[in-house]
Amino acid sequence: MIDTNSLPKILADVNAFVQETLLPLDTELLDKEWSVIEARLATIRQDVKNQGWWTPQIHQEWGGMGLSHHDFGQLSALLGQSPFGHYCFNCQAPDAGNMEILVEYGTKEQQDRYLRPLLAGEIRSCFSMTEPELAGSNPVRMGTTAQLDGQDYLINGHKWFTTAADGAAFAIVMCITDPDAESPYQRASQIIVPTDTSGFELVRNIPIMGESGSGYMSHAELRYTNVRVPKGNLLGGAGSGFAIAQKRLGPGRIHHCMRWLGICERAFGLMCQRAVSRELAPGKPLAQKQTIQNWIAESRASINAARLLVLDAARKIDEQGQYAARVEISTIKFYCAQVLQQVLDRAIQVHGALGITDDTVLAYWYRHERGARIYDGPDEVHKSRVAREILKAYRPK
Numbered sequence: 001m002i003d004t005n006s007l008p009k010i011l012a013d014v015n016a017f018v019q020e021t022l023l024p025l026d027t028e029l030l031d032k033e034w035s036v037i038e039a040r041l042a043t044i045r046q047d048v049k050n051q052g053w054w055t056p057q058i059h060q061e062w063g064g065m066g067l068s069h070h071d072f073g074q075l076s077a078l079l080g081q082s083p084f085g086h087y088c089f090n091c092q093a094p095d096a097g098n099m100e101i102l103v104e105y106g107t108k109e110q111q112d113r114y115l116r117p118l119l120a121g122e123i124r125s126c127f128s129m130t131e132p133e134l135a136g137s138n139p140v141r142m143g144t145t146a147q148l149d150g151q152d153y154l155i156n157g158h159k160w161f162t163t164a165a166d167g168a169a170f171a172i173v174m175c176i177t178d179p180d181a182e183s184p185y186q187r188a189s190q191i192i193v194p195t196d197t198s199g200f201e202l203v204r205n206i207p208i209m210g211e212s213g214s215g216y217m218s219h220a221e222l223r224y225t226n227v228r229v230p231k232g233n234l235l236g237g238a239g240s241g242f243a244i245a246q247k248r249l250g251p252g253r254i255h256h257c258m259r260w261l262g263i264c265e266r267a268f269g270l271m272c273q274r275a276v277s278r279e280l281a282p283g284k285p286l287a288q289k290q291t292i293q294n295w296i297a298e299s300r301a302s303i304n305a306a307r308l309l310v311l312d313a314a315r316k317i318d319e320q321g322q323y324a325a326r327v328e329i330s331t332i333k334f335y336c337a338q339v340l341q342q343v344l345d346r347a348i349q350v351h352g353a354l355g356i357t358d359d360t361v362l363a364y365w366y367r368h369e370r371g372a373r374i375y376d377g378p379d380e381v382h383k384s385r386v387a388r389e390i391l392k393a394y395r396p397k
């Protein structure tokens with residue numbers, strides 16, 4: 001753990017770095033292929049390493065900064081101001097979640113082969129769970145199977161929305177290993193599949209809102225056809241797939257929410273700049289209109305409220321563990337996604353036609369972050385969980 005007294009300086013330095021080095025990259029890179037982006041960001045990633053900011057969420061023993069969820073959340077919000085922030089600091093989803101579970105559940109062999117190069121930023125990874133044929137909101141229903149065949153698992157199945165599979169060195173794949181287990185939560189396991197294994201097929205990068213993306217910035221449809229991997233690629237015990245998945249989800253939601261709040265801050269700043277500089281008539285900027293003022297005041301209030309909710313959830317995870325914080329985690333997931341959509345939409349509206357061009361970063365986020373209300377559990381699932389927990393106290397005795 002870093003000394004908490006040094007955190008304000010680290011945050012100030014990281015913010016300056018994001019403003020000076022990363023924000024100018026939007027217009028230069030956002031329409032480029034991943035290979036171009038990756039090459040352009042390589043030296044920046046090295047600078048981040050040299051500054052001692054690499055993998056901030058990972059324990060120092062593994063070469064990270066060892067930040068708590070609460071402290072990493074604050075840093076994550078700064079990185080979120082740039083679409084490249086988390087990648088440059090090696091704390092991007094889904095690698096960050098994969099690092100966390102490999103640290104906790106990986107065998108020494110798995111850690112040497114997959115975790116260490118991931119931590120070093122030499123390779124990327126992906127997490128392959130959702131399937132096109134079955135509702136992802138009820139993840140216990142899964143068609144992908146892994147059958148033991150001698151000393152190997154033989155994997156067959158169809159997945160999609162596997163973020164960043166394009167160019168990833170390995171996938172962590174959720175598969176049914178024991179379809180007869182009494183509890184549906186003990187039927188699945190997580191298995192590491194190197195993406196150069198025969199039978200692993202990247203069918204396509206799925207077009208999303210007009211863009212297929214590439215490399216890290218893509219979501220793939222995948223087929224697993226008789227994919228053979230050694231038994232030693234099983235993560236944790238057989239049947240522990242959901243228990244491990246739960247473990248990554250709580251911290252993952254803090255990371256996503258704070259990243260979204262970084263996007264909100266950026267969009268808010270752009271909205272305010274445009275409001276004061278765009279004149280409807282000489283000396284009459286948009287900022288004088290009450291509707292615009294309302295949007296600015298309401299956006300500020302909801303971003304601040306969301307930030308406090310997320311930091312409260314992060315502190316609860318740090319102090320009491322993620323099970324104790326499950327209501328707070330679900331609350332921030334739907335609340336922050338809603339704030340994100342609203343702030344982005346208002347910022348675009350204030351920019352008029354410019355808002356929907358790719359001349360600012362707003363349209364990129366509008367396209368790419370509509371998914372925030374869907375991934376890691378749709379809004380409705382989280383609201384339902386929050387309400388059920390609340391209602392327990394009101395049940396008739």
Ligand SMILES: Cc1cc2nc3c(=O)[nH]c(=O)nc-3n(C[C@H](O)[C@H](O)[C@H](O)COP(=O)(O)OP(=O)(O)OC[C@H]3O[C@@H](n4cnc5c(N)ncnc54)[C@H](O)[C@@H]3O)c2cc1C
Pocket residue numbers: 094127128129130134135136137138160161162163164219371372374375376377378379380381384
């Ligand atoms: C950008 C993006 C990235 C993703 N990355 C990954 C990844 O890396 N790996 C991976 O495995 N998956 C990933 N996913 C998939 C994601 O986890 C699923 O989309 C999500 O779990 C929802 O599943 P579904 O799409 O099958 O929707 P469905 O389960 O079919 O649900 C459809 C809709 O039904 C409604 N609904 C569902 N349940 C309820 C309920 N209980 N009450 C009321 N309404 C309900 C909601 O409105 C929901 O949006 C990603 C998705 C997106 C959009």
